[in-house]
Amino acid sequence: ETGVTQTPRHLVMGMTNKKSLKCEQHLGHNAMYWYKQSAKKPLELMFVYNFKEQTENNSVPSRFSPECPNSSHLFLHLHTLQPEDSALYLCASSQDPRTDTQYFGPGTRLTVL
Amino acid sequence: ELKVEQNPLFLSMQEGKNYTIYCNYSTTSDRLYWYRQDPGKSLESLFVLLSNGAVKQEGRLMASLDTKARLSTLHITAAVHDLSATYFCAVSNSGYALNFGKGTSLLVTP
Numbered sequence: 001e002t003g004v005t006q007t008p009r010h011l012v013m014g015m016t017n018k019k020s021l022k023c024e025q026h027l028g029h030n031a032m033y034w035y036k037q038s039a040k041k042p043l044e045l046m047f048v049y050n051f052k053e054q055t056e057n058n059s060v061p062s063r064f065s066p067e068c069p070n071s072s073h074l075f076l077h078l079h080t081l082q083p084e085d086s087a088l089y090l091c092a093s094s095q096d097p098r099t100d101t102q103y104f105g106p107g108t109r110l111t112v113l
Numbered sequence: 114e115l116k117v118e119q120n121p122l123f124l125s126m127q128e129g130k131n132y133t134i135y136c137n138y139s140t141t142s143d144r145l146y147w148y149r150q151d152p153g154k155s156l157e158s159l160f161v162l163l164s165n166g167a168v169k170q171e172g173r174l175m176a177s178l179d180t181k182a183r184l185s186t187l188h189i190t191a192a193v194h195d196l197s198a199t200y201f202c203a204v205s206n207s208g209y210a211l212n213f214g215k216g217t218s219l220l221v222t223p
Contacts, residue, residue, distance in 0.1 A: 042215050043213040045209075055209055092156075102146075
């Protein structure tokens with residue numbers, strides 16, 4: 001595997017389900033990010049982790065819970081989601097979050113019924 | 114709050130023509146990025162511009178930055194169908210966050 005990978009690529013869940021999105025980066029980077037891409041809205045940064053520590057939480061509802069066990073892996077745990085949470089969730093990584101280009105994964109297309 | 118505006122949001126152009134996409138941002142920034150996104154795919158980094166007057170070129174795409182005007186342009190020369198995609202600019206204000214524009218959906222037609 002190369003670059004940034006995400007699983008699953010597509011996910012359909014009910015509002016009462018609990019699911020997790022997984023991201024893995026194979027670039028040796030230290031920072032990882034979750035973004036939300038909704039139709040007709042700009043990409044929204046959700047969370048930033050640098051060296052496994054959360055450095056930014058962009059006022060994200062608590063029904064989204066990130067986890068970063070090491071610099072290569074990032075999870076987004078989902079529970080009690082709403083239909084408006086349906087979107088493309090993109091993971092990215094970079095060497096230095098303040099200066100370097102972010103490299104994006106292919107995304108998980110989430111549909112909440 | 115750093116705001117990023119792109120225009121146009123939609124662009125249909127004929128092959129062989131030239132056009133420019135504009136990216137304006139509201140506050141001082143130390144970095145500006147251009148990304149490309151194909152339908153159903155992820156974002157691909159095209160350019161990073163770090164200083165006033167910076168110009169970068171790759172193939173038929175050329176990006177420039179005017180920090181005084183808070184403006185970046187992405188110029189397309191002699192467009193080809195393969196350039197059809199959505200183009201995003203993103204701006205950093207020295208923090209961890211990148212603020213993205215809404216994207217410009219480009220369609221190049223024969």
